[in-house]
Amino acid sequence: MKMNVIPSAARNLLFAAGVLFASTALAAGSAEKGKAAFVQHGCWQCHGLVGQGGVTGPRLAHTALSVEALSAFVRNTRGAMPPYQKAILSEADIADIHAYLQSLPKPPDYKSIPLLKP
Amino acid sequence: MSQDTNPDRRKFLTGAAAASAAAAMAPAAKAAEPQQPPRAPSALRPTMQIAAAETQPPAELPRVPGKPGSDFMVDVIKTLGIKYLPANCASSYRAIHESLINYGQNKMPEFLTCMHEESAVGMAHGYFKIAGRPLMTLCHGTVGLQHATMGIYNAWCDRVPVIIVGGNDLDAAHRPPGVPTFHAAQDINALVRDFTKWDDTPVSLQHFAQSFVRAYKIAMTPPYGPVMMSLDAGLQVEPVKDHGEALYIPRYVPTAPPQGDTGAVKEAAKLLAGAQNPLIVADRCARTANGVDLLVQLAELLGARVIDQGGRMNFPKTHHLNAPPTAVSGADVILGLELSDFWATVNSFTDNGENGGVGTNGTRIKPGTKLISVSSVELNTKANYQDFQRFQVIDVPMAGDAEATLPALIEAVKQAGPNKAAVDRRAEAARKARAEGMERARQAAAVGWDASPVSTARLCMETYAAVKHLDWSLVASEGNVSNWPNRLWPIEKHYQWLGRSGGYGVGYGAPASVGAALANRDLGRFSVSIQSDGDLMYAPGVLWTAAKHKIPLLAVMHNNRAYHQEVMHVQRLSNFRDRVANYGPDRGPVGTTIMNPDIEYHKLAESLGWWAKGPIKDPKELGPALREAVKVVQAGQPALLNVWTQPR
Numbered sequence: 001m002k003m004n005v006i007p008s009a010a011r012n013l014l015f016a017a018g019v020l021f022a023s024t025a026l027a028a029g030s031a032e033k034g035k036a037a038f039v040q041h042g043c044w045q046c047h048g049l050v051g052q053g054g055v056t057g058p059r060l061a062h063t064a065l066s067v068e069a070l071s072a073f074v075r076n077t078r079g080a081m082p083p084y085q086k087a088i089l090s091e092a093d094i095a096d097i098h099a100y101l102q103s104l105p106k107p108p109d110y111k112s113i114p115l116l117k118p
Numbered sequence: 119m120s121q122d123t124n125p126d127r128r129k130f131l132t133g134a135a136a137a138s139a140a141a142a143m144a145p146a147a148k149a150a151e152p153q154q155p156p157r158a159p160s161a162l163r164p165t166m167q168i169a170a171a172e173t174q175p176p177a178e179l180p181r182v183p184g185k186p187g188s189d190f191m192v193d194v195i196k197t198l199g200i201k202y203l204p205a206n207c208a209s210s211y212r213a214i215h216e217s218l219i220n221y222g223q224n225k226m227p228e229f230l231t232c233m234h235e236e237s238a239v240g241m242a243h244g245y246f247k248i249a250g251r252p253l254m255t256l257c258h259g260t261v262g263l264q265h266a267t268m269g270i271y272n273a274w275c276d277r278v279p280v281i282i283v284g285g286n287d288l289d290a291a292h293r294p295p296g297v298p299t300f301h302a303a304q305d306i307n308a309l310v311r312d313f314t315k316w317d318d319t320p321v322s323l324q325h326f327a328q329s330f331v332r333a334y335k336i337a338m339t340p341p342y343g344p345v346m347m348s349l350d351a352g353l354q355v356e357p358v359k360d361h362g363e364a365l366y367i368p369r370y371v372p373t374a375p376p377q378g379d380t381g382a383v384k385e386a387a388k389l390l391a392g393a394q395n396p397l398i399v400a401d402r403c404a405r406t407a408n409g410v411d412l413l414v415q416l417a418e419l420l421g422a423r424v425i426d427q428g429g430r431m432n433f434p435k436t437h438h439l440n441a442p443p444t445a446v447s448g449a450d451v452i453l454g455l456e457l458s459d460f461w462a463t464v465n466s467f468t469d470n471g472e473n474g475g476v477g478t479n480g481t482r483i484k485p486g487t488k489l490i491s492v493s494s495v496e497l498n499t500k501a502n503y504q505d506f507q508r509f510q511v512i513d514v515p516m517a518g519d520a521e522a523t524l525p526a527l528i529e530a531v532k533q534a535g536p537n538k539a540a541v542d543r544r545a546e547a548a549r550k551a552r553a554e555g556m557e558r559a560r561q562a563a564a565v566g567w568d569a570s571p572v573s574t575a576r577l578c579m580e581t582y583a584a585v586k587h588l589d590w591s592l593v594a595s596e597g598n599v600s601n602w603p604n605r606l607w608p609i610e611k612h613y614q615w616l617g618r619s620g621g622y623g624v625g626y627g628a629p630a631s632v633g634a635a636l637a638n639r640d641l642g643r644f645s646v647s648i649q650s651d652g653d654l655m656y657a658p659g660v661l662w663t664a665a666k667h668k669i670p671l672l673a674v675m676h677n678n679r680a681y682h683q684e685v686m687h688v689q690r691l692s693n694f695r696d697r698v699a700n701y702g703p704d705r706g707p708v709g710t711t712i713m714n715p716d717i718e719y720h721k722l723a724e725s726l727g728w729w730a731k732g733p734i735k736d737p738k739e740l741g742p743a744l745r746e747a748v749k750v751v752q753a754g755q756p757a758l759l760n761v762w763t764q765p766r
Binding site for chain 1: 766
């Protein structure tokens with residue numbers, strides 16, 4: 001079983017790109033449109049329908065990434081995740097998806113879930 | 119065999135064929151009388167054989183005198199203690215079938231009615247992983263064996279013994295025409311020779327006795343594997359004859375498994391004892407419960423963390439030395455025990471479309487890390503169907519069975535004398551790392567806990583909560599649930615995790631879990647499986663077999679309504695090519711989803727004799743449904759919950 005996580009090189013690229021794009025910040029997206037785009041473009045396949053993550057992709061729900069950093073990663077990833085170029089995923093879509101991910105509730109503390117207590 | 123020595127069988131077969139042919143020809147001859155111009159047929163006329171088979175009663179066959187050869191075959195089979203015989207019935211083995219259920223009284227082995235040959239082999243596969251004893255199956259030598267092949271390949275890759283016997287009528291001059299000839303071949307074993315350990319075609323009853331015991335012995339000598347026997351229909355029906363030498367049944371004496379070379383074991387022990395950070399990786403190491411105990415002993419002696427790759431339950435998940443796959447990066451000596459892929463254990467592969475589309479490779483270990491391997495698979499490699507993965511240079515390779523080698527390795531490590539203070543330091547660091555890892559896993563499981571469809575973490579933890587008070591056995595976990603059972607269930611006993619299919623042939627989970635549940639039933643254990651949708655639909659008839667033979671099993675469905683691995687593969691390729699993936703009307707690339715219409719697995723299971731409920735989409739409904747289902751299974755009936763789940 002492959003463990004698909006963001007490799008460190010890609011992570012560095014992502015944060016560098018986040019800085020680079022800071023001056024050209026993307027417009028705020030629509031969470032409602034983002035939810036549809038998250039499904040239509042296949043993001044859910046590895047990250048889950050509510051961005052919960054799993055062995056095939058890291059958690060995205062309530063991500064700490066800026067929309068610029070997310071865009072930079074999506075465009076330039078050379079890791080396990082296939083890149084999405086503008087031809088198949090617009091900047092507006094990415095902004096909407098980011099808004100959707102931000103709109104998701106913060107994950108509960110596992111200690112509040114009886115079935116997850118040690 | 120000359121005609122003189124075998125008049126009975128050949129004569130009655132040819133007589134039966136002639137009678138059938140005559141019966142078929144009579145009405146045809148009548149119809150040929152000139153009356154009016156014949157109308158052009160709207161469909162092809164049936165052959166004489168088909169017409170006879172469909173319209174005439176079977177001709178009365180002459181009786182074969184004396185004890186049938188197939189009775190003697192049953193005598194042979196009974197000496198080996200084979201408890202069950204899952205099979206789909208077929209005329210090419212009708213003689214031994216009759217002997218098994220009448221002469222043999224349908225005991226040791228008991229015939230279990232299967233609806234597909236792949237299901238029969240899959241049941242034998244799962245049964246062995248619990249019982250540690252092989253089952254045999256019977257099938258048509260051509261059409262049945264073709265159905266069975268994927269199950270056999272899985273057993274081969276998973277190092278599981280299964281004895282497959284295919285009925286075949288070798289005598290082309292005398293076998294009945296029509297179907298029996300379509301269902302015969304010169305060498306049926308050729309179909310599976312590339313992924314069985316051994317095969318044979320006995321030509322006498324004494325030959326059968328020797329070969330059946332030999333087949334059992336070969337299958338049961340590590341590395342275990344499936345074996346194949348072609349069983350001539352003529353041999354089955356021939357009477358036992360005294361040719362001057364009385365027939366005998368060879369006694370089965372197990373062969374001691376091969377061990378690693380003594381010198382290599384000492385060299386390995388020296389490296390491990392002297393290492394700063396030794397690491398153990400196990401895949402199909404623990405063949406028995408004792409294998410788990412031995413591995414714990416070695417790990418504690420060295421203070422070495424253990425990565426259990428899950429081919430079997432090798433190491434308790436609750437042990438402080440249990441480690442994730444990433445632990446390879448800090449090791450200076452790595453001991454691999456029955457690894458199916460040493461290369462991927464210490465290297466990475468990324469399917470990112472680079473390097474001309476073949477992806478990128480990288481190392482996951484420090485330069486100079488010493489690698490040791492103990493693997494019995496090196497003793498049994500085939501050239502055509504290959505499952506040995508990429509070539510990895512090993513510093514101390516040993517061709518031997520890992521579990522059998524562990525006692526000597528443990529003694530050698532004791533002799534080498536690992537540094538006690540260093541062992542304690544490593545153990546303490548491992549405790550801390552494991553505690554932190556568990557904390558992260560629990561927190562990850564909480565994300566999407568209340569989502570609908572149900573998250574795989576919740577699916578698994580609700581299931582565990584429902585069975586944890588029982589002597590449970592997770593008999594299959596198919597369809598990728600993000601590995602939650604191995605991450606969060608306190609798997610400690612050898613029978614609580616059985617590994618996967620081996621050959622990654624989808625369709626293993628359902629039959630293997632029924633087979634394992636059969637073995638658990640006899641041991642008084644509670645069987646539970648995570649059953650994926652795609653896997654179940656390969657041959658769902660095995661559900662009926664479970665109901666028919668009263669095999670209790672709780673199947674909790676991971677129904678993500680897709681062949682999800684392929685969903686991701688096609689999406690990946692679309693992205694690499696800058697194309698929007700065509701989803702058609704569904705929620706994944708065309709050809710990869712199982713929706714529109716959604717399969718009502720609960721209704722399917724009900725129709726096959728199971729208690730069932732679903733579809734469950736609200737996670738709050740899952741716990742109560744599970745508790746209800748557990749009671750049903752405890753009462754002896756199989757139960758299925760159709761749960762709509764997140765993709766992974």
